[in-house]
Amino acid sequence: MNTLKIIHYEDGVKWKSLEHNGPYFPPEYQPLPDDVHFYYDGKKMKLSVAAEEVALFFAQMLDHEYTTKKVFRENFFKDWRKEMTPEERSVIQDLNKCDFGEIHAMHKTKVEARKNMTKEEKQTLKEANQKIVDQYGYCLLDHHKERIGNFKIEPPGLFRGRGEHPKQGMLKKRIQPEDVIINCSKDARIPDPPPGHHWKEVRHDNTVTWLASWTENIQGSIKYIMLNANSKLKGEKDWEKYEIARKLKSCVDDIRNTYLGDLKSREMVTRQRAVALYFIDKLALRAGNEKEEGETADTVGCCSLRVEHITLHEQLDGNKCVVEFDFLGKDSIRYYNKVPVISKVFKSLKRFMDNKEPGDELFDRLNTSLLNKHLSSLMPGLTAKVFRTYNASITLQQQLKELSNKSDNVAEKLLSYNRANRAVAILCNHQRAPPKTFEQSMANLQAKIDARKEQLALAKSELKQAKKEAKDKGNSDIKLQRCEEHLLKMEVQATDREENKQIALGTSKLNYLDPRISVAWCKNMEVPIEKIYNKTQREKFAWAIDMTEDDFEF
């Protein structure tokens, strides 16, 4: 357990043998039935197959907010016109004159029909899907059968970037076998391309973990077919990640002293680096790589913060030296926080912002590469994101210790667990859109609680009466207890749900919290592991569930 890296093979080699059946391709486009029409400027118009397919992509999304956005509409229209025949192109010049109504209606009918399928039809469909999974969903890696995470080629459609993405609405093209690179071992059977097709390339690169790849046409980036999270390869990588974070725990005090000392440096780079590290450590900010302007939504992380993203307050809400953050991070999720900082950091920030305007970088001498180089010199394997893992996991461990009691019942223990989990999610700014039916379902639950309370009160008085008349057979006592338990459970549920309105627990659970902390907690608290990890999660964290004793400490 002391060696950090599991050395399986010589450097960089990920496997010795890899065999699979290639990716699964989405079905071909089925042209619209003859009674479904597209209209331009009020006139019926039969589209070519290529133009029709793209029209359907748009029509399918008509209920979505995307289709009301200017950028989305413009990008879509531009790309759609490229798919048209010259004749179509000369007619169709204005998206506002396009009537997708019938196509949209047809789509909705189809969705409805799928929902209303009989049990048998659903069963048939399920079996067909299972057949696809059986055929394409697994591979042999070093003679072990492993599940593939995403074995399907992404179907064509309209690009749905997050936030104000400049490329939203562009046509994501259909991928052909001729676009796909297959990776497998030399001695493996090469997967058959679909009939009449060939692969772009077959290579045998055992220094990577992917089975197939293609280049996507929106950003020109590469997409990969990779293993499921429960695979040995991914599991070991995950374990390594947490071991590095634990190693940070052992030297984090030194590192903190180092960057606090660096705040006094005469070198601008060093001071900027120190302040950035202070943020990354204290606030669990992401590194913040620079991004190409105009290619993606305007989002930032620590190193790419600009002056308009922070406001300095000498005094705010009774605190001194408060930094107010307001920026869009990964996935255009807003980060808003008011944080009291030490005065040296505050003064440095003021200096960094001198003579700068909105749009200028706060840390103009710093980038993630520089920062990570420095970090790796402090501890092998240390990068900016290790701080997030470390701070997330250590927070969970602390919170669990603080919040949970052995004497609590299971529902209360789980509330404590969720609260600890939530503290981490808040730290990492993992948000979700409040569920559309949140208010309603909250009101429903409250109504049920009230009803139960009433019932309980009634039952209590009845019991009293029964005891008085000495005709109680002892079983209404138990009934009452059950009723009380149920009420408590619902109240706990209500609290939990309310507190969780805008917070997503999944991301931290899956990616930041050392599962051994949770496994040890379950053992200690005598909570079944199934209560905190569902089947998928148990599979992913099988390594931790197997190896962890109740005395594990992160």
Added chain:
DNA sequence: GCATTTACTTAGTAAATCGATG
């Protein structure tokens, strides 16, 4: 006991990080 609502799971894929490459 069945239909409907609600909760939970899984799939899908975009968007980050970070080291390698030229």
Added chain:
DNA sequence: CATCGATTTACTAAGTAAATGC
């Protein structure tokens, strides 16, 4: 140093299962 490639992290939506009400 900028770009690229591989891998991890992220949220949303669709699908499915469970709970609930009639």
